[in-house]
Amino acid sequence: MLFSEIYGNYFRTMEKVLKEAVQGTLTEQKLQEIVERQGFEESRLHIPKSLKTQTWPLIDETYNTPLHHKPEMALTILEKRWMKALLEDPKMKLFGLSGKGLEDVEPLFRRDTIVYFDQQRGGDPFEDASYIRHFSTILQAFREKRKLRIEFLSTSKGILHRWDCVPHRLEYSLKDDKFRLMTRRKKYVDTINLSTITACSLLEPYDAEDENFEIEKKQVVLELTDERNALERIMLHFSHLQKETKRLDRSRYRIRLTYNQQDETEILIRIMSFGPMVKVVEPESFVQLMRERLINQKQL
Amino acid sequence: MAYSELIKDFSRIRDYMRQFYIYGFRTRDEFDDKSGRSYDNERRRLESWLGEYMSFHQDAGGKVVFLSVDSQEILHNPLYQAFKAKSFTANDIVLHFYLMDILEDHASCSVTEIVELMADQYGSVFSEPLELDESTIRKKLKEYEQIGLVKSEKQGRKLLFSKTKTDVDLTEWKDAIDFFSELEPLGVIGSYILDQTDDSRSFFHYKHHYILHALESEIMYVMLDSISRECTAHIRLFSRRKGKMMEYDIVPLKILISTQNGRSYVLGKNLGDGNYNLYRLDNIKEASCGNPAEDWEMLLKAGEEYLKYHWNTSAGRNAALEHLEMILNIEPWAGHILQRLEKEGKHGSVEPLGNHQYKYAVDVYDTGEMLPWIRTFIGRIVSLRCTNKVIEKQFYDDLEQMYAMYGGDDHVV
Numbered sequence: 074m075l076f077s078e079i080y081g082n083y084f085r086t087m088e089k090v091l092k093e094a095v096q097g098t099l100t101e102q103k104l105q106e107i108v109e110r111q112g113f114e115e116s117r118l119h120i121p122k123s124l125k126t127q128t129w130p131l132i133d134e135t136y137n138t139p140l141h142h143k144p145e146m147a148l149t150i151l152e153k154r155w156m157k158a159l160l161e162d163p164k165m166k167l168f169g170l171s172g173k174g175l176e177d178v179e180p181l182f183r184r185d186t187i188v189y190f191d192q193q194r195g196g197d198p199f200e201d202a203s204y205i206r207h208f209s210t211i212l213q214a215f216r217e218k219r220k221l222r223i224e225f226l227s228t229s230k231g232i233l234h235r236w237d238c239v240p241h242r243l244e245y246s247l248k249d250d251k252f253r254l255m256t257r258r259k260k261y262v263d264t265i266n267l268s269t270i271t272a273c274s275l276l277e278p279y280d281a282e283d284e285n286f287e288i289e290k291k292q293v294v295l296e297l298t299d300e301r302n303a304l305e306r307i308m309l310h311f312s313h314l315q316k317e318t319k320r321l322d323r324s325r326y327r328i329r330l331t332y333n334q335q336d337e338t339e340i341l342i343r344i345m346s347f348g349p350m351v352k353v354v355e356p357e358s359f360v361q362l363m364r365e366r367l368i369n370q371k372q373l
Numbered sequence: 374m375a376y377s378e379l380i381k382d383f384s385r386i387r388d389y390m391r392q393f394y395i396y397g398f399r400t401r402d403e404f405d406d407k408s409g410r411s412y413d414n415e416r417r418r419l420e421s422w423l424g425e426y427m428s429f430h431q432d433a434g435g436k437v438v439f440l441s442v443d444s445q446e447i448l449h450n451p452l453y454q455a456f457k458a459k460s461f462t463a464n465d466i467v468l469h470f471y472l473m474d475i476l477e478d479h480a481s482c483s484v485t486e487i488v489e490l491m492a493d494q495y496g497s498v499f500s501e502p503l504e505l506d507e508s509t510i511r512k513k514l515k516e517y518e519q520i521g522l523v524k525s526e527k528q529g530r531k532l533l534f535s536k537t538k539t540d541v542d543l544t545e546w547k548d549a550i551d552f553f554s555e556l557e558p559l560g561v562i563g564s565y566i567l568d569q570t571d572d573s574r575s576f577f578h579y580k581h582h583y584i585l586h587a588l589e590s591e592i593m594y595v596m597l598d599s600i601s602r603e604c605t606a607h608i609r610l611f612s613r614r615k616g617k618m619m620e621y622d623i624v625p626l627k628i629l630i631s632t633q634n635g636r637s638y639v640l641g642k643n644l645g646d647g648n649y650n651l652y653r654l655d656n657i658k659e660a661s662c663g664n665p666a667e668d669w670e671m672l673l674k675a676g677e678e679y680l681k682y683h684w685n686t687s688a689g690r691n692a693a694l695e696h697l698e699m700i701l702n703i704e705p706w707a708g709h710i711l712q713r714l715e716k717e718g719k720h721g722s723v724e725p726l727g728n729h730q731y732k733y734a735v736d737v738y739d740t741g742e743m744l745p746w747i748r749t750f751i752g753r754i755v756s757l758r759c760t761n762k763v764i765e766k767q768f769y770d771d772l773e774q775m776y777a778m779y780g781g782d783d784h785v786v
Binding site for chain 2 (some may be wrong): 074075077078079080081082083084085087091113114115116119122128129133138139141142144145146147148149150151152153155156158159162164165168171173174175179180181182183185186187188189190191192193194195212215216224228229242243244245246247248249251294296306309310312313314315317318319320326331333335342343345346347348349352363364365367368369370371373
């Protein structure tokens with residue numbers, strides 16, 4: 074059963090509350106803190122009240138509990154079956170797991186049951202030994218907050234680069250089936266495809282202030298005419314971006330999309346893919362980019 | 374019934390979440406098939422679960438509430454929260470913690486022993502203890518045995534229950550579960566597991582990350598379960614073409630997922646008309662697993678054959694192949710365009726023609742599905758030819774319309 078209270082926020086919150094109570098450290102304030110951190114917005118009204126009124130007789134008025142053990146729930150069959158299914162994924166090699174403890178478990182699904190029908194060909198070599206080594210080093214750098222020394226081949230010119238950098242973000246795209254590492258050198262952000270890395274090693278820890286960095290965002294405003302089911306298609310296609318939609322009349326809509334500055338070309342061609350159903354109206358610089366492509370096309 | 378932030382079933386909130394997240398331009402009055410009170414309750418629930426992602430603006434028709442998530446910035450899919458809001462009774466939650474505690478102390482117990490231990494250990498502490506009779510406890514133990522939280526064994530005439538132990542080291546698995554919970558079908562299960570770990574660190578971000586699939590998790594589960602058991606499934610879905618609810622018995626064979634809009638489909642053989650079809654999971658309102666399917670392997674092979682010439686998910690009108698050829702201008706410095714053509718062009722072929730020109734050719738059932746991809750090459754398309762003349766004309770008509778749209782007053786395009 075997928076939708077069950079045993080996986081719910083209330084059960085997890087009470088697990089944490091009871092752990093404190095079992096070790097004799099629960100107070101009214103701690104109870105409030107746990108519920109606020111763990112529960113939903115309105116859980117802070119329901120959970121303390123249910124305990125106080127002993128609708129749930131689990132802790133007494135002195136915040137003690139008759140339970141003897143810190144509550145712990147074993148993995149359910151559903152959870153183990155899902156984990157077993159992961160073992161067939163080539164990306165699982167990156168994590169060096171053996172599947173110990175899942176030997177007698179049937180996978181929830183087989184890898185070849187799932188088809189990503191519009192995924193790009195030529196994803197990363199997830200089972201390659203040096204790729205796995207680089208991935209592990211990068212993950213360790215994030216865990217230990219350390220700088221990295223990276224050597225990689227630039228994709229366009231094939232030139233070998235060597236950088237000392239702060240790892241900013243490890244990003245995976247299911248569409249491209251690729252990992253990218255976003256790095257920072259001073260105020261510059263550079264993105265490196267993991268598959269182009271030829272060497273990678275850990276350096277000294279980076280400063281805490283290096284973590285406070287935001288990637289530059291830009292916005293584009295579109296006007297959409299709902300023909301050929303364009304409204305639903307566009308809304309779904311751009312649903313991964315922050316967006317705001319306003320209806321202008323029965324069939325026209327204005328959509329404001331927010332995107333990472335470095336993804337501008339990709340956003341441009343994706344908007345272009347909707348043809349005349351959508352028109353860029355702001356900013357003028359983006360309109361100009363659309364215009365340039367159309368001028369090039371007309372001249373062919 | 375009094376309002377609660379918890380819900381008994383998922384279907385009603387699923388529609389609201391979809392509306393708030395995908396469209397996000399409707400006012401309260403425009404949720405025309407729902408009552409005002411129902412709207413208020415569901416909106417309040419979503420604010421309780423997903424407050425930080427809820428936004429609103431005012432327009433002429435009133436307040437518009439919407440869900441806005443930049444999925445490149447989030448570490449965890451916020452829509453999974455809805456699956457953690459299942460309602461329960463006081464008996465459910467109290468019994469859960471009593472049972473887990475007693476079975477930790479006592480390796481194996483009968484139901485009668487559990488009842489006695491509960492009365493001894495917890496009954497005396499509270500002025501009004503819950504009245505938990507043997508049949509309630511037996512029912513809960515049976516449920517927990519099916520889930521895998523407890524196991525039972527016969528000893529003589531007694532049935533003894535014990536707590537299941539996990540042999541998996543979750544500390545080792547943490548990063549993998551964190552990663553796959555955002556990508557895999559039924560990633561919500563990974564999210565459940567993460568909730569049981571104390572390590573909240575996360576190191577992964579995701580690009581082109583579509584999170585709406587979370588809402589289809591229950592349907593996805595039934596489909597995957599039916600496929601792994603090689604069973605039929607009964608589905609009740611809303612047919613957009615017919616504008617009404619339809620019911621079908623199908624043999625589910627594959628799950629197809631788009632990495633470019635997040636939609637999921639099940640490939641199934643319809644046992645009514647005998648045709649293979651792709652059913653969108655977000656259109657399926659209810660699904661249940663049926664009986665073992667006959668000749669499952671053979672149906673799977675035929676299903677794979679059926680998919681061979683799909684560009685995306687359409688088999689066209691009569692499943693006849695259409696041929697498309699596109700000549701592109703790709704200068705030597707634009708090698709990435711050639712790479713895109715090869716990586717994204719599926720089973721099509723790419724042939725250099727000289728003079729920086731390349732011919733891309735492909736046979737598919739429905740070339741209409743290719744138009745959005747073809748338009749991404751605007752600026753380089755020397756020619757487009759297609760055996761389906763309607764599609765060829767559509768491409769050039771659309772292009773003319775775009776020239777007019779962006780031409781401006783001085784008609785620069």
